[in-house]
Amino acid sequence: MTSGGHPARAEIVVDLEAIAHNVATLRDVVAPAGLMAVVKADGYGHGMVEVARVARAAGAEWLGVATPEEALALRASGDEGRLLCWLAAPGDAYGDVLAADVDVAAYTPAQLDEIAAAAAAGVPARVHLKIDTGLSRGGATPGQWADLCAHARELEESGAVRVVAVWSHLVASDEPEHPANSEQAKVFDWAVAVAEEAGLHLEVRHLANSAAAIMRPDLRHELVRCGIALYGLDPAPGVTPDIGLVPAMTVRGRLALVKEVPAGAGVSYGHAWVAPAPTTLGLVPVGYAEGIPRAASPGAEVWVAGARRPVRGKVCMDQLVVDLGGDLPEPGSAFVLFGPGRDGEPTVQDWAEAVGTINYEIVTRIGGRMPRRYVGEERP
Ligand SMILES: *Cc1c(COP(=O)(O)O)cnc(C)c1O
Numbered sequence: 001m002t003s004g005g006h007p008a009r010a011e012i013v014v015d016l017e018a019i020a021h022n023v024a025t026l027r028d029v030v031a032p033a034g035l036m037a038v039v040k041a042d043g044y045g046h047g048m049v050e051v052a053r054v055a056r057a058a059g060a061e062w063l064g065v066a067t068p069e070e071a072l073a074l075r076a077s078g079d080e081g082r083l084l085c086w087l088a089a090p091g092d093a094y095g096d097v098l099a100a101d102v103d104v105a106a107y108t109p110a111q112l113d114e115i116a117a118a119a120a121a122g123v124p125a126r127v128h129l130k131i132d133t134g135l136s137r138g139g140a141t142p143g144q145w146a147d148l149c150a151h152a153r154e155l156e157e158s159g160a161v162r163v164v165a166v167w168s169h170l171v172a173s174d175e176p177e178h179p180a181n182s183e184q185a186k187v188f189d190w191a192v193a194v195a196e197e198a199g200l201h202l203e204v205r206h207l208a209n210s211a212a213a214i215m216r217p218d219l220r221h222e223l224v225r226c227g228i229a230l231y232g233l234d235p236a237p238g239v240t241p242d243i244g245l246v247p248a249m250t251v252r253g254r255l256a257l258v259k260e261v262p263a264g265a266g267v268s269y270g271h272a273w274v275a276p277a278p279t280t281l282g283l284v285p286v287g288y289a290e291g292i293p294r295a296a297s298p299g300a301e302v303w304v305a306g307a308r309r310p311v312r313g314k315v316c317m318d319q320l321v322v323d324l325g326g327d328l329p330e331p332g333s334a335f336v337l338f339g340p341g342r343d344g345e346p347t348v349q350d351w352a353e354a355v356g357t358i359n360y361e362i363v364t365r366i367g368g369r370m371p372r373r374y375v376g377e378e379r380p
Pocket of ligand 1: 210
């Protein structure tokens, strides 16, 4: 986005062509399994509605989100395809999501009752029963599973619900050989068998996220739920084979100021960094209010005038300082915090490693006052 004809001070640029490419690539990799494009948390910071539209156009059969509000926002944007939301809380308005033809998840008999009570007469709610295969997060434990299935079957007979899926989530998909994966798969297969013995007829089973979808073909079943890989980021850095994913997010802008400082100049709050020799500094007008982690210093780098420049001193709320090492680019010169890495700029993965986190957290937190701009042609 520009104001007054100038390039933005700082902006998030999302390459929709990269997302379309990643969706098509993942579909090829997982076929004949279907692809659920996970667009929760505002599309991992890339824009939920835009990513969803591109993912559908590129052939994603399903969309997945966490909250009912996210599902309703997708429907309000005009999306009409299969859509699952999996994180309702007691008392949430199931009536709205069911009326919007959204599939819902159930973890407990009480939740099934709430769903059944909210279903319109003659229109059974489509339910995905979740088995906790070991993550100890959402889902029924194996000890609760038979009761959940029996209760679901009773509600099917009453016409209020239809169970269309059994699903679960993995503990260690980023370590494809981790024994937890196969242990969870065993519990999952058992849970599916129990559900079928209870008289439930499943349309799909889904267990794999991005890492497992790519690296554990045995866990794909009929449907995989891919989030991070849609955005071109590696779900298991150093482990995932290269399938040609393209990172979609770039954070860029223009330096607010360039200045020379003498040896001994302390930089930013607390003078956590003191210039050992005369140098030049660039002022980057984004800070932790934009989701730039404070832990980015020391360690992270910003691309300015053809080189990677280290962040110096504390990251502030609105700004951070980079060491230009004596170079004096014009104020207003372009900076790139991170991008796909094609021109030498740091990547989201570089930032994640500098900060001591995962690439998911870097992109999902990015925002604040930065506008988002979309580029790239969508594939027909
Ligand atoms: C976020 C999420 C996913 C997507 O995981 P990725 O690792 O980003 O592919 C899949 N399933 C569930 C239940 C999730 O919460």
